[in-house]
Amino acid sequence: MSLSENKARLRWACRRGMLELDILFMPFVDEAFDELTSEQKATFERLLECDDPDLFAWFMGHEVCKDAALNDMVQHILKRVKKS
Numbered sequence: 001m002s003l004s005e006n007k008a009r010l011r012w013a014c015r016r017g018m019l020e021l022d023i024l025f026m027p028f029v030d031e032a033f034d035e036l037t038s039e040q041k042a043t044f045e046r047l048l049e050c051d052d053p054d055l056f057a058w059f060m061g062h063e064v065c066k067d068a069a070l071n072d073m074v075q076h077i078l079k080r081v082k083k084s
Contacts, residue, residue, distance in 0.1 A: 013048045021055055028077050043073045 010033070014025035025048075036044065047055070047070050057063040058074045065071040 010045075013045075016055070017052050018056055021052060021059070024059060024077055024081060028080065032080055040073065040076075043069045046070065047073050 007029075011026070011029055014022070014029050016022055016025065033041065033044065050070070054063075054065075058065045058071070059078065065074055
């Protein structure tokens, strides 16, 4: 069973060691995850498998993720945050 099939497990996977990442991931899962395509959901799950220092660098703009799909998801989440 993938994380997207179990929202409680997905929310648990979104809990990170850095508050900055929790603030990005938790509202995204609660408010926008269900609207993603199956492919985007799989990419988001793959993003959650990345290390916190890498995620922090990508989301804070210190580095660009070299994986195009993951980078697209990072940008998608950041655009959503900027709208709110």
